[in-house]
Amino acid sequence: MTLIAIRNLGVTLGNPLFSNLNLVVNSGDRIGLVAANGRGKSTLLACITGALEPSEGEITKARGLTIGHVAQNVPAALSDTPFYDAVLQALPADQAESESWRVDVVLESLEVSEVMRGRPLKQLSGGWQRLAMIARSWVTEPDVLLLDEPTNHLDLEKIAQLESWLNALPRDVPVILSSHDRAFLDATTNRTLFLRPEQSPVFALPYSRARAALDEIDAAEARRYERDMKTAEQLRKQAAKLNNIGINSGSDLLVVKTKQLKQRAEKLEDAAKPAHLERSAGAIRLANRGTHAKVLVTLDDTAVTTPDGTLLFKTGRQFICQDDRIVLLGLNGAGKSRLVTMLKQAIERPEAAPNGIKATPSLVLGYGDQALADLADRDTPIGTIIRRFDVGDQRARALLAGAGMTVDMQAKPIGQLSGGQKARLGMLVLRLTEPNFYLLDEPTNHLDIEGQEALENQLMAHEASCLLVSHDRSFVRAVGNRFWQIEKKRLVQVESPEGFFASVAG
Template identity: 30%
Template sequence: MIRATGITLRRGVKVLLDNTDFIVNPGERLGIVGKNGAGKSSLFALLQGELDLDGGDLSIPEVWKVASVRQTIPDRSRPAREFVIDGDERLRALQEARANTPDSDGHTIAELENALIEADTWSAPSRAEQLLAGLGFRPDQWMLPVQEFSGGWQMRLSLARALMAPSDLLLLDEPTNHLDLDAMLWLERWLVSYPGTVLLISHDTEFLDAVARSILHVDQGKLVRYKGGYNDFLAQRAERMQQSQIAYERQTREAARLQGFIDRFKAQATKAKQAQSRVKALARMQMVSPLREDSSVSIRLPSPDYTPDTLLTLNQADLGYPGQEKPILAQVRLMVRGGARVGILGMNGAGKSTLVKTLAGKLEPIHGERQEAKGLVIGYFAQHQLDSIDADATPLQHLARLAPDVREQELRNYLGSFGFSGDMVTSLTAPFSGGEKARLALSLIVWQKPNLLLLDEPTNHLDVDTREALATALADYGGSVLLVSHDRHLLRSTVDSFWIVADGQVQEFDGDLEDYRDWLLARSAQSRSEARQEARADSGADTTDRKAQRRQEAELRQRQAQQRKPLESRLKKVESTMEKAQLRLQELDTLMQDPDFYSDRYKDQRPALMAEHGELSKTHQTLEEEWLDIQEAMEEIGRQV
C-alpha cells in the first residue's frame, strides 16, 4: 500500500500539504479533488519522486511499477502504434536484447524468447491498436508519425502509451481534457476493468463518479478521505462541515463561559482557586477551527437586450476550409431559434468545430447560404480562446480596450461578477491559471450582451467550482446557447436538445446522453463487424471457403498437438533433470568459494567433489543443448502450414 505519515510540502512560501496523512490500498480507484493550485499535481510529483518532502514520510512498495502520462514526447517521428508500444519499456528492452544477441548464443536466446512470451510480445501490436481505436484513432492513422497529429491528439497518444505500460499504480492528471465524449466513455470502461491502483485527478464530476470508489480531498493543506464517488463526497463533505460548525459553536460557548467565570471571580480570594482551575481548563482546551468552504466563483452572464425569433440559418450549406477537395459537412440545413439550447455531439474530427466556426461567421460556407437575423449578436468561445489573452495586460486593460468610454468602476464591477476583484483586476494575466484565463475570455465575449452564445469546449481549463458556476450562469442566461462539450454535467444542466455531427452530416438527435452512449456502442459494434466482413472480402474467401479453411486449421492444430506431445513430455524430463543438476552445482559452487574448502578439512573429499562438479557441468551443458533441440523441433512444428 501507499502510506503517507505527517507529510509536509511547500512550494516557495506557500504550504500545499501541512502535516497530513493518507493511505491507498492496492487495487483502489481514488479520485483526487480540490481547488486549482491546492497541490493535487504536486502530490503526483511526490509519488513519482520528482519532488522532495519538507517533512514526514511517504512510502510506496518498491516492487510497484508506476505509469503516468508524459507531458513531453521524446520522438515525434515514431509511428503512432510503435510510440504507444514504447510505453512497455521492459518489452522494448527485451526486443532490443534479442535483436542484438548473436544466433550462436542459444542459451541466451532461449531465455529471451521465454521472457518475450511472458511479456506478450506477439499481442503487443493488437493491444496498442485497441488502445488507439478506443481513443478515437482510425486504422489509417495508426502508422502515421506522431508529429503529424495536433497537440490534443498527441496527448491522446501519450495517454495510450501510459495505458500500454504494465503497471501496478496508474497516475492520471486530467486525462479527459483532450477527449471527446465517446473516448471518455471508452476510458471509463477501461479504467473500471484495470486491475491495479488508480489515482485520478479530474474536474469532470461524472467521470469521477463512474471511475472512483473513494475521493481524496486536498483541503487547506490536509488530505481528507471520503468513501464513494463525487456525489457521495459532496454529501459527506456537507455533513462534515455541519458537524464541524456545531462543534465549533459548542466549544466557543464553553470557552466564553469559562472566560466569564475567570473575569468575574479572579480577584476574589474565596473564588481564586476555582478561577485558577478554569484558567487551566481553558488552556488545555484544543480550539476547533470550523471547516471553511473554499471561496466559490460566481459567474453572471448579462441577458441580451433583444432576441429575434430566428437567429441564424444554414441552407444547403457545404462546410469546410478553402482549398479542400471535399467538404467536411455536406448539405447542412439547420435553424437556430430564439431561446434554443442545443448540445452538439460527435466524435473529434467529425466537424463540430467546423460547424460552430461557420455559425460564428469565422468560416464562409463553400456552397450554400448562411443567413443572419437582423439584430443577431454572437458571442463565440473557441477551443483555443485562451490564445487571445494578452499576457502583458491586466483584466481591466483587456475590458477597457472593448469599452474605452465606460467608467473604470463599472468595468471593475463587471469583472467582479466573473471572480476578478481586488488586486487581481490590475494584475498581469501572464501567471493566471488556465481556469482564470478562461473566465476572463468568457467575460470579454459576453460584454456585448450576445443573444447567441456559441461555446466550443469552454470547460477544458476550469475546476469543479468554476464549472458549476458556469452551468448555473448558463441556466439563468436569457439568450440562446449552442454548446460543444465533453462535460456531461454541463450538457445535462444547460441544453434541451442535441444535434449530432457524423458521417459528413448534421442531424437532430432524438434522445439524451444515455441514448447517445448506446448509439456510440452500437456504431462501434457495427464498425467492427464491417471491418471483419471487409477483411474476409479482401482475402477473397467466401463463406464456404472460410468453413473449409477453419476445418483445415483445426486438423492442422490437432496434428501439431500430436507431434508436440512426445516432445513436451521429453522437455519436461529434461527440465527436471536440469533443475536438479543446477541446484547441486550451486551447492558445490558455494562450497568451493569458501576458503576453508582448500584446507586440510576437505583434503580427502576435495578430489571427488571437484570431479563431481566437472561431470555435472558437462551434464548440464548437454541437457541445455538437448533442451534447445527440443524447443527448435517444437517451433518447427508450429511453423507448419
C-alpha cells in the same frame, strides 16, 4: 495488499498545498484525486514517483514496485517520433528488440489504427497524444498507474474508450488519477481523495457520492463551529455580567465564577475549528443584457459544409429562442464546430451570413472557443482588459484580481498562463462583453470542478440563451434544456443527451 503507504505528507510551495496527508494504496484501488487548479494534484503524483521531495512526511513503497506516470504534457523530445516508435522506446532496448509485440497488444487495446501508428506525435491531436503517453506508460507493465488529467483534449468517444480501457485493466493494478471530469471519475474510480491544505479526506466512494458525503461533513462542521462560538459568546456575556455584580458587591465567589466562565469560553474558542472554506481560484461571473426578441436565430435548412464545400449535414428548419440552452451533440467530425463558426459569422457579420441563417439584429454575441484563440499569447491580461473595454487601470486590475489573477499574473504574457488561468480570463472577457447570446465551444476545457459548477450556476442564474458544444457529460446534463443531435447528415432535436452518450459508449 498494500503497495504504497503515505504518512503525514505535506508540501509547501509558498503556501501549503496539502499537509497531514495519510493514504494507503492497495491492490485494486481506483483512486480519484480531486482539487482545484494549482492545489497540488500533480505535485502529489510527483511525490509518489519520487520526482519531488515532500516538505514533510514519508512515502513507503513495496519492494521493487514499478510506477507508470502519465504527466499532462508530451515531452518535447518525442514530438517528431511516430506514435508506434514513441511507445516502443519506452521499453528497455533488449526488450524492445525481442518483445515489440507488447506494443501491438497495448495499441490494439487502445484501438489505435495502423495509419495513426505511423504518424509523428506533433501531427496528432491533443487527444491522440494523450493516448500515446498512456500507451508508453502501460507497455512497461507497471505495478501502479498514475494518470494526470487523462481526459484533457479527449473528445467524448475517446473518453468513453478510455473509461472502458481503464475498467478492463487487471484489477490488482491500482490506478491513481487526477481529473476534473466528474462523470469520468464516477465511471472509473472506487475511492476519492480530496486534497486540502490542512486535512485531506478520503472516501471509499466514487466522486459524486464522495462529494455528497464531504458536503455533509463540511456542513456539520460549520454548524458545530457556529454553535461553539455562540456558546463561547454567551459564556463571556455571563462572565461580564457576574464580574460587574462581583465588583459592586465585593463577592470573591462571583470573581472566581467569572474567571471560570472566561476559561470555559477560551477553551471552546481554542478548540473550535472553522469549517473548511475552499480558496477560490477566481470568480466566474457572466452577464446577460437581455433582448425583447423571442426568436434569436432562425436556421432554414442550412447546409453545413466544410470550407471546401463538402456537405456535413443539413439543419432543417430550426429556431434558437430566448432562454434556450441548446447542447449540440454529434460524433467527432460531424460538423459541430463548423455550425458554431457559421452562427458566429451570421451574428457578427449579418451581411455575410451563410445561406439559411438569420440572426435578430439585437443580438450581442459572447463567443468562447476551446482554443481560447481570442486571447493573444503576446498580450497581457491587463492589456487585454484595458484595450477591449471602457475601464481604467485600477478597475481592470480589480476585475482581474476577482478572476483569480495576481498582480504578477496580470502583467505576464497570456501565452505563459496555465490553461485554467487563461480559461478564467476568457470568462472575464465574456462577462465584460455583456452579451445576450452565448456560443460556447468546449467551455469547460481547463476549468476545475469549482469553475465548471460556477459556470453552470451563472448560465442558469442569468437565464442566458446559448448554444454550446461540450464533451463534459455532467456539464451537459446540468445546463442543457434543449438538445440537437447530428445524425445521418441531419440535425434533429432529441429529448435528452442520454441516448447519444450511450451510443458513444458502445
